Amino acid sequence: MSTEPETTEGAEPGTPTGGAETEGAERAEGAEGNAARSGEVPEGGATDADAAGSGDVSEAEAELRAQRLERERIEQRKAGKKAPIEAGTKLSGTAADLLAAVRAVESGEKPVAAVFAEPGPAPRRSAPEPVRRPQPVAAGAVPAPTAPAPAAVQAVRQVLGEGGAPEALAPQVAAALGEGADELLRADPWQLLRVAGVRPEQADGFARALLGAECGPDDERRGRAVTVWLLEQAALAGHTALEMPALLAALAQRGVPDPDSAVQDAIAEGEALVFQDALEETGGAPARAEEEGTEEDEERPVRVLVGLERYALAEESLADGLARLVNSVPKQDGSAEDWERAAAATRGSTAELLRAVAAHGLVLHTGGEASLTEPAALLTAAHTLGLRAWAATHSPIGRTRFAALLRRSGHPSGPAADQAAAVPGQAAPDDQAETTAAAPGAPSPVATVAGLLSGAEGPGRDADGALDLDLLVVLDAPQLDVETATLLTESLPDGARLVLAGDPAVLWSVGPGRVFADLLAARICPQIASRQPDPGPLGELVSGIGVGELNQVEAPGKEVVIVPVRDAGEAVHRTVQLVVDSVPRAIGVPAEQTQVITPGHGGAVGTRVLNAALKERLNPGPGRFGGFDPGDRVVHSPVPGRALPGRVVKADAEGLHLSCEGEDVVVPKERVEQSVRHGWALTAHQAVGSRWSAVVVVLPGDAAQALSRPWVYTAFGRADRHLSVVHGVEQALARAVAEVPAKPRTTRLPVLLAPQISS
Template sequence: MSEAPIAAGSQGGGPVERTRAVLARLGAPEPLAEPLVGVLGPGAAEELDADPWRLLALPRITPEQADHCARRALGEGPSPDDPRRGRAIVAHLLGRAAREGHTAIEERRLARAVRAAGVRTAEAAMTAALDDGGVMVFESFPDDGDPFGEGGEAAEMPEPERHYGLARLGLAEQDLGEGLVRLSGTGEPVMDSATAAETVAATAARLGVEIAPETVAALVTVALRGVSVLTHGAGSRAAVAHVVACAADIGAESELGVAVAAPTAQAAAALNAELTALGDGGAGAVAVPLARLLECRGPGAFGRGAERPVEAGLVVVTDAMALDVEHAAALVEACADGTHLVLVADPAEAPSVGPGQVVADLAASRALAVAELPDAAGAGPLAELAALVAGGELGEVAAPRREVVVVPAGSGAEAAHRTLQLIGDSIPRAVGIPAEEVQIVAATRGGEAGADALNAACKARFNPGPGAYNGVDPGDRVLLAADGPGYAAGDVGHLRAVEGGGLAVELPDGTSVGLADAAHLRPGWAITVAAAHGGRWPAVVAVFGPQTRGSRPQVYTAVTRARHHLSVVHASGPALARAVREIPSLPRHSRLVRILREG
């Protein structure tokens, strides 16, 4: 059982000290006390004393480790069918499924997994988990059956399908579906089709650009429908900028007002740079991070919501593939009745880091408007490479201005060495992009070319120090791993010291946010593909080490994080091309399609 790091600057208290004492009796590492108190609350010691399987509330703990501690506390008598063990196993399995992206698991599938964990009475364990309150069951009826039996008589009602999920995720997904149905039903047209098309034409004339007919049609849909999903590819960034600029004018003409957001600070900064290049920077809409739009205060806590909605009748969110069900639910809750919500997303990207597959489910439901934006002709080598990957091919592209560079490596150690050369010397010298604007995106955390090893190497080279704040120091590039006041999980910036001994993170748009908790900090010189989802940088070094077990969406997401330059450090041999060719999707189990169809 590995020990968990204690967040820098934390102070022991009554609940933590009591929990440490219980852990010592159980033979478990005492540093687990603080995270247990964070999960179970101030009564963690008492709960753990009465039920050693509460250890499974921590994701890093395995059932075997919890069983060992239970035997030490309770003797050799505890049965594998102990109700305390059963409910903990159910919650543990659903928590693991959530970390893999699933929001709910079908009853029979869950029961098989519970029995595989040594619980013979799976049904009793599932009932105990429901009684504990952290797990919920949701029933729905199949919608593909014949409602009429033989002779035209009404058929008997089929057995309901039952899905289990963590309560917070199940409720968020239910709220999201019902909220989307609400917006779809209350979103009256803000313009007729002709007026919307005329407004788009006026925007095009103001900016001196030609807007494709498909983009015009999509914007007409935005004006007419309460909820719209606009899909695009890697070559559609110009079309996305056109949508945002025109949406701002539609919002102004209709006197609704517009709000534009992206999942992370770096994605918002990239979109604003594209709007500036278009000639609309600041003149129309200005994108903000979603955390700022919703006035994030901490994990799951937002200043904007049903009681205080966003003050705009047209809300546009780009890079929406990064939205998980909980953030999407918070966004929808913050949209008042009648608000037009527009989600702009590239469906070839990997699903969100958090549970759910929101955009994919919206498109699959056929309950909401979906329109496709066109690729631009001659979008460039970056878009060309992405299109190849989206089609299942890891091929080469011509890049006369070094937009794409492939650096082969024979080992993980060589891949790490090449990566440091690229970020510290080659890219700044040959491409003209400074090191602080180059982001390393690694396919794995572990291994010699994984994010952890690359972070250690970058810190030693660029900002040596003791790692006083959860492994980082002022001056380090950092990844924010949880939501906090004004920032979101996935934001990448630089850690700064402020007066009074506090800490702040300088984000890519130049704003600075104070830290709610140093435990939210992670090294950010190198981040995984999952952490990079929803972010875009001027230059990216995508590192595929020997341990890479990729997929087409993972590789596509990695190569589409760069705006101007991409270096691919490739040490995974033919396995990477095989993954792109043979693993086209990352399916997840969710309930959103059914909720939307049921209305």
Template sequence: MTEPSGETAPEAEDLAPEDVEPSAAPEDAPTAPDTAGEAPAEGNTETDTEAGPEPETAEAVEEDAESAESAEGKADGGADAAGGKDAPELSEAQAELAAQRELRARIEARKAGKDGTVASGAKLSGTAADLLAAVRAVEGGASSGGVLHEPAPEPPRAARPAGPAVRPPAPAAPPAPTAGALAGVREVLARGGAPEALAGQVAAALGEQAAEALTEDPWRLLAVPGVRPEQADGFARALLGGACGPDDPRRAVALTVWLLDRAALRGHTALTLDEARAGLAAFEVPDPGKAVDTAVFEGAVLLFQEESPEDGAYEGDEADGGDDGDPVAGEPEGSPAEGGSAGPVEPPLLGLDRYALAEESLADGLARLVRTVTAAEWDGDELTRAVGGHGLVLHTGGEASRAEPAALAAAARERGLRVLVTVHDAERLGPEDREAGTAVPLAALLSGTAGPGRDEEGSLALDLLVVLDAPQLDVETAAMLVEALPDGCRLVLSGDPDVLGAPGPGAVFADALAARVCPRVASRRPDPGPLGELVSGIGIGELNQVGAPGKEVVIVPVRDAGEAVHRTVQLVADSVPRAFGLTPDQTRVITVGHGGSAGTRALNAALKQRLNPGPGRFGGYDPGDRVAYAPVPGRTVAGTVLGADAEGLRLRTGDGEVVVPKERVESALRHGWALTAHQAAGGRWPAVVAVLPGDAAPGLSRPWVYTAFGRAERHLSVVHGVDQALPRAVAEVLAPARTTRLRPLLIALLATAGEE
């Protein structure tokens, strides 16, 4: 077996663990969909194993809907221990969600004024017949003239002067469902045999008229996270009796939307028609093609046919340090990213309006930045010269390459420009950045709690924004960010294209690289030391032996999952601290999934008993517990429990002290000594223990291994039980492609940017 290091635990005297038997850590069987640290919350689910490089949210729920009642009971119990009423002020999560809604509303308002765009949530009245005809025309090889096309690019706009920077007031939280609305929903759920504990989720998903909507269309229960089609079918049969059938048009529409929601959990923003029909056939829909037509006619989903230009290659790539047509990770052969010849049109796609809106807004916003920046001659390295002459620049490289955008930002400040660097994980900010405010977490920038103020139009007071960890951008976050940038602002997206992609839908960084419509600067700085050598080899599909004189990399062979948990606890609690002088809080455990006998739940249970034993008196948590908190879907924040009071559970995080409302403890929090690779993708720690028990083999891929091993700064221990599955995954298993629309949209808007 090819090992990533010449060291193994038994031969490494300083790391030889003592035989310490951790308590049994049986697999937790949650009674409700578990969403902490995952995104998006809509439809968020969980399995025992991560599906390769797909996001954590690609987990399939296999738990009964009635289990939500038990979950609510547990949440209430924990809340009672936390003690008291809801906080009168907005929580961090509420403020952030409200800020995102406000920005999304602004995007929708701008898009609504354009021809050819369907307003969010609206039916396709007036164009439905054309759309249905277009579906059949595309299938028959005819012209696609009736399908939605992108509007013509906007003409260049003059850069608007920056207004005075102001900090907007915190947006109002959405109104909670009224008692009457909840009572109506409970009554309908009871008639359909569904647990009344789902009432709050139903009301949140369907609004104040949820009871009427559910009575009219029982399959709308599928809008509730974790509800499966067979459960919705049973609910519909109880309400409709003999009028319920598998060919009911309401069922067809709900299932089509549900399939697209599930696809979003795997990172897709759209599905091909064939994929949608196959998914519907799996649920015994008699005529999947007719079902798709119905969903399009009702305006529940949108149909797209994108033009596919011959090549979107940007003329300035080579001069500006691009990769000269090297294939982009995850891009199939012959694609425009490789300079291959594409067909006249892309396959027709189905999508939800929220992701269609986000991708169109993002493409328009990036094109706006490109066209409104005035080119200037900047002296310096490749990256600096590229940014001087262009509004959008992509920068790729490993950990060592992060110094280049930092140097760019410093040089731009010396030119008198308003510059900000934003990062995915607040823990990666240095003390000097925090003090000077020169770098802020992306979530804090979008919510308005950090960064520059905004002018009267809602634009950030910036001339240059550098986004690190750009592969972690999902399409909706990226759209909100770009929409907030003023005309004439330069944008640099920087990151490592080999890491796992965003936890939410979309492949923003990969799509922008593949479109080849702007300068791409590839860093030539190698990551240093044995860890850098190991991870660099993984990036090209080679799991090499590396010299580790300082025990930078150690292999810990295990026979089964129980032994993997045992050895992991020893490493975190004893061996790594003794050998490297690190505290357990400076070590992260990374494993393949949440469930299973060596998943995050089992590992966290064992680690808690060893590192911070306690009764879990605050909803399952004790002061000092390490946690992973999801303030909003799609973002994991590491923190430590401080205690609880009437407002909820108090945490200390990289963003400061935050309060988790008592009703969100169950769904938004996990113990955080052990994480999945997707949760860990934006962070880095002095030591990492990667846990690979034998049953983890199906979840391994090159991006997963690259991401997990690359989170370590000084030391990596590999708890190894997968034998040859590890080198095979590194050599052969790539990230599955995400189905998105951003690449062709960017090509259509910016393919001529070099000529302009």
């Protein structure tokens, strides 16, 4: 690695000082992306905001409505099932008692409290039924969400005042609890926990003020509410369910005197679901009672899990959809000979990918940035065979880059693709002028996942509501949470092929689940590992991190530079100096193409402090429009988990006008604070799926506990030409790369898939 490039010391920019606040861990950043689902918002406000627009409903609102309709469809399917399948009929002891309790809950009875004394489950699967396609949702037909009535807000404000809670929460409470929110709060003050940002101790204080002597820690209303709150916090950390012992321990830590009864009440009231899943044996296969040598009276190894209904049903529906793809015969578009000729025209892992897709409905593809040439070759070959083939990326920047790669691979994309590839503030691809002059061809078959699901991008839907395509390649597959993956899978027509492609070493999804990792571990379909390594010193560095090694690499062109710092103030100063002066002058990359990445939003060197310092140097101004000025670099989060980079254009009565990847977006002024941040500095979760010419990764001393191998791999891997590391964590960086893997997530997908896959 090189030392710091030649620098010119200038006047130190204003360096705001942060307190001891540390939102450093990416798990906290991931929590921000899920705030609307969790009931707790990290400092700085929620990111669940409707995308702007006047007149018609925006893409973001349409997407949210489509997701809600899909969840309702899943719930209706669950409710329509006559009875659970007769699984576990040979159970005995605790497992048999648990199965009886599950069925009792499903019939409306309360389970026996003693059942929850020990863990232990077995597969609880719903009977399969014909897949019903989600219907397309027209953005213009989706009613805009209505704000709570002023009278309802005023009634809630009065109750909050009586309980000593901030009256400013009234609009959020009224929206979260719906009609009669004031009466519901009086009857059950702990319902306040359903509001974003409220914690159990705050709800306890509110309840004491309202209930007086009637309030106690053993109140069953409190136990129920805290149970649901803990499950929401688990979803923030990526879990789709919690094992019973972990949930009971967390309830005890929160001062619930009888955790068993609290969980029992939450299940009986339908606020949580309980599952029994067979534990895996040494060979990795689920335990089965009918295995040879298993006696009928032998108790099977099982585990008990508790989860929120929305994630549980989504995971079950995802397993159904994936099994449909694996067990079905792909539509015969192009003969076997045609596919073989297309594969023979390539080589290595590209040929393997084409042959796998020719014969299977679901294929997994793994690799780094260089491996994207293989999905590009697949789409090009599929087009020549007459398939309606599309790709979907996690971010708009990823969409632009892959569209350019498709053109270079020979895909007949015309001017529409060139327009998509023209990113403000970024250099055009080398072949852009040539492509623009080419004869008009088909539009670039690349969309974002969000745009594909909302209908704003992509091929549209057929009469049955399925996506009008034959092959879908989803890039950045590790970013798929369980609900998004469910929507995609359920949207595919019969006979379609699905390829999930991505780098398994990057950070997992912001939302709950680990879909791509679970599928890789389950081995239910072909897996093609690319043999194309990322080139150059940056590729060598990132590849080493992926296997737990932080190597010294030769960087003759200053591709990698380490900038040691002693404290937070120096870290901010050096970061600004690199972006504004050193990297443009020594590397030739302008500030507009340089991205800063830091572990969290808060702290002395978080995104807030860095963005303030960078704005002072790059676009100083009074922040006339909610803290923003025309020309400010921003990141817009229209819905949880999405980050759209852009720039401020202007502001007027409609709201804040942004240009995001060439698209005009208007954010209503009441949504600006929640959904728009300055974007010179991002977290790694906000940056995943995108790449920039130069990246400055900032590692202040207080970030050591936030670092992990996936975080470092993701942050360092966002750079195309140059990486500067502002290094203040000493040996903690090497230790994180070598010793801190991704935090485990509790999911049910592998267990749900096992009985559905044909042998």
